[in-house]
Amino acid sequence: ELKVEQNPLFLSMQEGKNYTIYCNYSTTSDRLYWYRQDPGKSLESLFVLLSNGAVKQEGRLMASLDTKARLSTLHITAAVHDLSATYFCAARNSYSGAGSYQLTFGKGTKLSVIP
Amino acid sequence: GAVVSQHPSWVICKSGTSVKIECRSLDFQATTMFWYRQFPKQSLMLMATSNEGSKATYEQGVEKDKFLINHASLTLSTLTVTSAHPEDSSFYICSARTAPWYNEQFFGPGTRLTVL
Numbered sequence: 001e002l003k004v005e006q007n008p009l010f011l012s013m014q015e016g017k018n019y020t021i022y023c024n025y026s027t028t029s030d031r032l033y034w035y036r037q038d039p040g041k042s043l044e045s046l047f048v049l050l051s052n053g054a055v056k057q058e059g060r061l062m063a064s065l066d067t068k069a070r071l072s073t074l075h076i077t078a079a080v081h082d083l084s085a086t087y088f089c090a091a092r093n094s095y096s097g098a099g100s101y102q103l104t105f106g107k108g109t110k111l112s113v114i115p
Numbered sequence: 116g117a118v119v120s121q122h123p124s125w126v127i128c129k130s131g132t133s134v135k136i137e138c139r140s141l142d143f144q145a146t147t148m149f150w151y152r153q154f155p156k157q158s159l160m161l162m163a164t165s166n167e168g169s170k171a172t173y174e175q176g177v178e179k180d181k182f183l184i185n186h187a188s189l190t191l192s193t194l195t196v197t198s199a200h201p202e203d204s205s206f207y208i209c210s211a212r213t214a215p216w217y218n219e220q221f222f223g224p225g226t227r228l229t230v231l
Contacts, residue, residue: 043222
């Protein structure tokens with residue numbers, strides 16, 4: 001069974017600072033996703049990471065994937081208030097058959113960026 | 116492209132009534148749709164996977180008779196919460212994908228269900 005752990009679950013940071021959110025998964029996964037969720041809203045897709053060593057960047061957010069360590073990171077550079085949201089990582093199971101290609105979500109990291 | 120809609124966006128109902136939530140893929144054909152439930156300040160939990168034209172596959176602990184899922188066409192899946200109770204109050208989110216190997220699931224905007 002694929003399990004996904006995120007840490008920290010809560011993150012309060014000052015504007016301008018850098019920080020990293022970590023996402024570990026328990027078994028082989030063929031895709032790793034990062035999503036943003038604002039209060040009362042659904043998920044917004046941020047990144048899809050497909051292979052070992054993949055790195056993607058969009059604005060102040062950069063995501064990376066190490067499949068050997070079963071670890072993905074979401075790095076926040078020079079945080080601004082607009083980045084305040086809950087961030088979820090999700091891993092996709094890669095086996096075929098019933099339940100294939102389902103996503104398992106981490107518990108989410110609630111990020112608060114303080115002026 | 117790749118837009119998924121849900122209707123209604125929020126619903127309030129009395130305990131014991133049934134509520135139907137629709138999930139539509141607006142600009143693509145979705146061979147598979149997923150239904151998630153999210154309680155306040157918690158993560159998304161997969162409830163079931165539905166493939167067009169076949170019965171849904173429910174996750175362990177999800178009552179099939181309570182959460183009826185129908186995926187009658189390539190653009191529409193419905194979730195019916197039967198005999199709803201206050202503990203069913205939650206945020207229900209659907210997602211859709213095209214082919215099984217496709218990288219992305221596209222998420223709907225969610226439906227907030229409140230059962231009084």
